[in-house]
Amino acid sequence: MFIAIPLETKPSWRSPPWMTLLLIAINCWVFFAWQVPEERAVQRAAERYQHTPLPKIELPLYAQELDRRAAASGKARDRRRADAVEQAQRADMVELVYQAMWHDSAFRERLLDGRLIGPGDPRHADWKAARDAFTPTEPARFTERWSQNHDANAPFRPITWLTNTFLHGGVGHLVGNMVFLFLFGFTLEMALGRGLYLACYLLGGIGASALAAWVYAGNGGLGLGASGAVSALMGMYVVLYRLRRIPFFYMLFFYFNYARWPALVMLPVWMAFELVQHLMGGAQVAYMAHLGGLITGALLMALIMATRRVEAPSAPAPSQADAAAAARHAELKPLVDKARALTQSLRFADAALVWQRAARLAPTDPELLRAWFDAARHDPASDSFHAAARQIFKLSTRHAPHRRLQVESYRVYLDRAKPGIRISPATLQQLVRSFVLEGEIHDAEQLARVLARSAPPPEGWLDTFELLINAQMKAGRHQQAQTWLPLLERHAPHEALTRRLAGQGAS
Incomplete structure (x- = not known):
């Protein structure tokens, strides 16, 4: 093949491509609307056929005809067909043999013309009566009528x-x-x-x-x-x-x-x-x-x-964004391959530097950043380790896989970083949101306390604390939520969140 x-x-x-679709539709319509019903009608006719006197008269004649054809042609496929029909006849598989006979137009023509069972045959009267009663119930021959007929005596159509x-x-x-x-x-x-x-x-x-x-x-x-x-x-x-x-x-x-x-x-x-x-x-x-x-x-x-002039359609030229992505991928792949090879050789410091170069090309790829962080963690005092952690913490918190990576990485970073963690207030705020959204309220509270000491608070801090306070209220941690009221009264005294928290404290 x-x-x-x-x-x-x-x-x-x-x-x-409407014309192509139309041609496909026509082919499907002809098959399912005409040919499939025809085959079902042939199956029903075969079921009726076995309850008539015809099988005992016609099927031996059909087996003899196929045997004669196989002997005359000498072709293996004709012999296989003759043997298969003879075996089916011996096994009394009347329906199967009838369907083969129904599709054999040359044999049917000779049969129905009376050339195989003539008036001189003692079976002729019984056969003629049964055949005249059965033939009108057989289905019309749609597929054979409109197919090419390669029989020797087929008419030129x-x-x-x-x-x-x-x-x-x-x-x-x-x-x-x-x-x-x-x-x-x-x-x-x-x-x-x-x-x-x-x-x-x-x-x-x-x-x-x-x-x-x-x-x-x-x-x-x-x-x-x-x-x-x-x-x-x-x-x-x-x-x-x-x-x-x-x-x-x-x-x-x-x-x-x-x-x-x-x-x-x-x-x-x-x-x-x-x-x-x-x-x-x-x-x-x-x-x-x-x-x-x-x-x-x-x-x-x-x-x-x-x-006439005919233009061969071409694949559309890649957009600038696609071209840039392809170029970036071409540059990124050898770096990734090299970093993996270094990691497998346990050369973690060298691998971390190569992963860092790769991260500059794909700064939001979580799997690449994870690989960089895992390689750099073997040297927790290195700039590469701190840089890998910060890059992970900058990922968008809208995606759950990003948040889980941030939570896991922060815990490792907090435990291993030397001489200590290096996180800006903006990055710290990002972590608070990730911990809240992942349901890690206790850790989010600890991070928020560090964030609260920032002066001035980073942009967007109020939305972050509102997210945390709402999560605390929902978790039943009302007392812990009240601890943020002094911060809100100092930096956002007129905000709705401040008034709501103050009202809940007074009640």
Whole structure:
């Protein structure tokens, strides 16, 4: 299995690929509104069939017909099919054999025409009566009617070269084709416009069916599916981008990766893959329809580009912010790798200095700051240790992970810092808020006492103390909350918080 998906562009939902979405919707509608009900009707007919006299007469004839075909063709797949039907018949699996017979249009035609059970057959009268009663109850043959018929005596119906591209053999078949229709279709719709894109899609499907009709003529079976038309889109895509190197996601059997290749290189690769699969005898997949689609699509796009100017959509240029972030990441990664290597080598002092350099590029990254702090704590008297702690304490208190990191780091810092902690009033105020929001009221009170000694109080101090006092009241620590009244009366005597606290004390 080989898959290659281009990643050059993304769909624009400001101008959605309506034609591509419409094609997907039509395929889904045909499958779920027509084909699925048809299969259910066949299952119900099979249940009725086993209660008629027909199985004992018709099923042995069908097994003999398949055996004759297998002997004539010499193909392994025909022999496997004949053996499977014979085993199912012996096991009295009437419903399963009926469904296989119902889908075998060549056999049904001979059966219903009376060529297998003629008037001279002693069973003819009983069979004719049972068959005349049962045949009108069988479902109409929608899928077979609009599929390509590769039987030797099938009538020439070129309309099916187009209609078969809207039919599918199952949900997996449908989903796979629709995914690739979207992945390639939206880019081509942007480049060509809806009308020309639709015309190319339909012509691509016809071209794919034409090659399949020639290669598979007389092989039997039905041809259906949008994969030929989707292959045409793939051929158009690579011709559109020509030798421009575009990113692809690819998978080869169980290996997958990303690569940047000249787009046109993929055309012979895809064509060779389809040819090899065909020559290896893949009978369940119409690889020649895929090849026909690739060829048709490539020729269509080459013709279009020879007669008009077509601009291949490009990935939008990164914004200045994205470019700056990418540059910062490129600079940051080697520093992080070096710091981790030093940490693993237990060279904590050197690691702390490298982490500090990395923190200048990502000053709000909590994991990076934690790594810096953990490395620097081995030298608690170093400037790096104090700087790491301060940087953590400056993180926003709006995020719970930031607050938890601040609480944990402060306790370590308080215990280990030498000769003592170095925290500004503004940073101390930040810590008070974090401790309150994390429910650590007792520690918040201790920090607030240190903050209260600051002269003058830092900007925003009143909001911080209001947060603390409200938390104390909620926790039932009314007496502790009253201890802040002198501070409030001294620095904010006319504030509502001061009056409220004074009123509660008087009561």
